[in-house]
Amino acid sequence: MPSESFNSPQFRVRVTKDHLVFSAAHFITFNGNICERLHGHNWRVAVEVTGPLDENQYVFDFIALRDNLQSIVLELDHHMLLPTQHAAIHVTASESEVEVRFEERRWVFPREDCVLLPVANTTAERIAEWIGHRLRDRIKPNQSHPLTKIQIEVEENFGQWAIVELPW
Numbered sequence: 001m002p003s004e005s006f007n008s009p010q011f012r013v014r015v016t017k018d019h020l021v022f023s024a025a026h027f028i029t030f031n032g033n034i035c036e037r038l039h040g041h042n043w044r045v046a047v048e049v050t051g052p053l054d055e056n057q058y059v060f061d062f063i064a065l066r067d068n069l070q071s072i073v074l075e076l077d078h079h080m081l082l083p084t085q086h087a088a089i090h091v092t093a094s095e096s097e098v099e100v101r102f103e104e105r106r107w108v109f110p111r112e113d114c115v116l117l118p119v120a121n122t123t124a125e126r127i128a129e130w131i132g133h134r135l136r137d138r139i140k141p142n143q144s145h146p147l148t149k150i151q152i153e154v155e156e157n158f159g160q161w162a163i164v165e166l167p168w
Contacts, residue, residue: 010050011050011051011052011053011059012048012049012050012059013048013049013058013059013060013062013065014046014047014048015046015047015048015062015065015066015069016044016045016046016047016153017066019070020044020045020046020066020069020070020073021042021043021044021045021073022042022043022045022073022074022076022077022078023040023041023042023043023077023078024040024041024043024076024077024078024079024080024081024115025038025039025040025079025080025081026038026039026040026041026080026081026082026122027039027122028121028122028123029086029088029089029102029121033088033103035089035102035103035105038107041156041157043076043124043127043154043155043156044154044155045069045073045128045131045152045153045154045155046152046153046155047065047069047132047135047150047151047152047153048150048151048153049065049147049149049150049151049168050147050148050149050150050151050168051145051146051147051148051149051168052145052146052148054144054145055145059147060139060143060147064139065139068135068138068139069131069135071138072131072134072135072138073131075115076115076127078113079113079114079115080098080109080113080114080115081114081115081117081122081127082098082100082109082114082115082116082117082122083117083119083120083121083122083126084116084117084118084119085118085119085120086119086120086121087120088102088103089101089102089121090102091116093111093114093116094111095111096110096111097109097110097111098110098111098114098116117130118130123162124154124155124156124160124161124162125154125162125164127154127162128152128153128154128162128163128164129152129164129166131152131154132150132151132152132164132166133166135150135152136150136166136168140168146168147168148167148168149165149166149167149168150165150166150168151163151164151165151166152164152166
């Protein structure tokens with residue numbers, strides 16, 4: 001006999017808005033030693049959370065979800081996104097500047113123009129994961145009922161999405 005969870009409806013709330021976008025620069029490495037040129041995107045973000053209905057008969061408040069995601073998106077907007085856990089990209093930050101090295105290449109950026117992300121590569125997948133963890137950490141302490149899953153989608157270019165699903 002199937003468990004009760006298979007017979008129960010599963011509810012999700014999804015938020016994507018025209019203003020849940022950020023313009024940011026990055027570069028990634030692939031195939032070991034290939035490093036893209038510095039470039040930027042107009043990234044778009046969506047979030048979906050899964051969980052049971054609460055006493056108000058909804059999974060999660062749309063407005064709270066939107067506003068929390070918006071604040072994270074604003075942290076990334078108009079910045080250079082740099083990975084701090086990459087094996088071959090070395091990021092050194094001081095109060096005034098950030099120096100980045102990859103093999104013989106070197107870049108120096110004003111510190112206030114950079115977001116140092118604790119990721120191995122600034123791919124759309126890892127940026128989505130970082131956003132998901134940040135959003136979950138922001139919401140979790142104020143949450144009144146259990147969610148089970150969060151999904152973050154990051155569109156790097158029109159029609160090219162990276163999606164990560166994280167347990168709550």
